[in-house]
Amino acid sequence: MSNAPTPELDAEKLYENAKASIQLGIEDFQISQKDENDGGNPARALSSVRNLFAGMMLLFKYKLANSVDTPEDAYRLIHIPPKNILPRPDGSGGIEWKPEDKFLKDKTIDVSDIEARFKTFEVNVDWGTIGKLRDCRNHLEHLHPQNTLGELAGFVANLFPVLTDFINDELEMSPQNVLGSSWEIMLAHQTFYNKQLAECETSWLDAGIPAGMQEFLQNCTCSECGSRLLKASPKSLEQGYTVESDEDDFEYCCISCGEHAPIAPLLLDSFEHEFFYWPPDGDEPTYEQCQNCAHDTYVIAEGSCRWCNDELDYKYCKYCEELLQQDDQGNGGLCGSCNYRLHKDD
Ligand SMILES: [Zn+2]
Ligand SMILES: [Zn+2]
Ligand SMILES: [Zn+2]
Structure with missing residues (x-):
């Protein structure tokens, strides 16, 4: 290892970059949501989500950089550390352990590294929501911009509380000051979005979604634009x-x-997503076709169908108390092996 001084990190620069990135993301957001005849451009949705996510990550790194006293430690904290520590001869018959390489100059830590460092530095953020935001960003990378506008609206609405809480609680600054005009735009958007979301949820109350399927409604998104703002069609209700x-x-x-x-189909899709299993990985089936209603929503571990709520006549084997399945019902309350044992001499 060379004796070059450890590089330093300018935390203030991180902070300025974070603010600029969020501001750009909000400008992109506004342009992407506007009508094309009105100067709007749906193609800006992707750069919006990239800039916003990057801005949040920069704010997180700024917090880390500020948690230590020296610019050298700040640099070490947000760069990928050397992976291998190798023994080397110390020149007098012994060994010394040294990192194989230096901190990688252009490689800063990613989302999971930040999460790990926040744990050790006791910085609290809502990683569940951040994970969803990251998935959303990755998802948008692969879609046509036209198909992302609705999803982006949800992204911005969900990002806003994470950002404001972090700035309030962890940076102990005013979100309004840090985010400037972006703050008002995001607040107005989030308020509007949540109001619409609540209206959507209410509209499904009289739609007769099977009770066991209701929990999947919140994961349904428009097949055209990815939006979660789906209302029960007033026409369908009228009919x-x-x-x-x-x-x-x-x-x-x-x-x-x-x-x-x-x-x-959207409800059934999100059911499948929730109970996903993959036989090539050795997963056991988690659901199968219901013998009562023919939907693929019979949950094996629950012994009942999420769509029609049909339950088994015999849930457990009378002899060995094993959980029975749909195919065992013809045995009068016995599992396959008990049935075989008791009737093999008939
Ligand atoms: Zn849509
Ligand atoms: Zn059923
Ligand atoms: Zn049995």
Whole structure:
């Protein structure tokens, strides 16, 4: 290892970059949401989400850099450390342990590194929400910009409370001062967005979604634009349809883009996502087709169907108390092996 001095890090520069990145992200956001005839450009959605996420990460790094006394330690904290510590001859018959390489100059820590350092430095942020924001950013990287506008609106609305809490609680600064005009834009957007979201949720109360499927509604997103702002179609409600009995006809309408389409496939998709299993990895099935309603929503571990709520006549084997499945029901309350044992001599 050379004896070059450890590089230093200018925390204030991080802070300025964080603010600039968030501001750019909000400008992109506004332009992406405007009508194209009005100077809007949907293609800016991706750079919006990139800039906003990067800005939040820079603020996090700024916090770390400020948690130590020297610019050298600040530099070490936010750069990837050397991976291998190797033994070397010390020149007098012994050994000394030295890192194989230096801190990588251009490689700063990523989301999971920040999470680990926040733990040791006891900095609190809502990693559950940040994980969702990261997934959203990664998801948008792969979509056509037209299909991301609705999702971006949710991203900005969910980012806002994370940012303001962090600036308040951990930086002990005023979010309004730090974020400037972006703060007001985000606040107005979040308020508006949450009001719309609440209206959407209320609209489904009389839609007759099967009780066991209701929890999946919150993960349904518009198939056109990715928005979570889906309302029960007033027309479907007027017709007296219910999701349970009229699954081909009961539609959602998307507040962001106006798309109308049946809600049932979205509910079934998010059910599958929740109970996902992958046989090539050796996963056991978690659900199967229901013998009562023919939806693929029979949850094996629950012994009942999420769609029609059909329960088994016999839940446990009368002899060995093993959990019974749909296919065991013909045995009059016995599991396959007990049934075989008791009837093999018949
Ligand atoms: Zn939409
Ligand atoms: Zn069923
Ligand atoms: Zn048995």
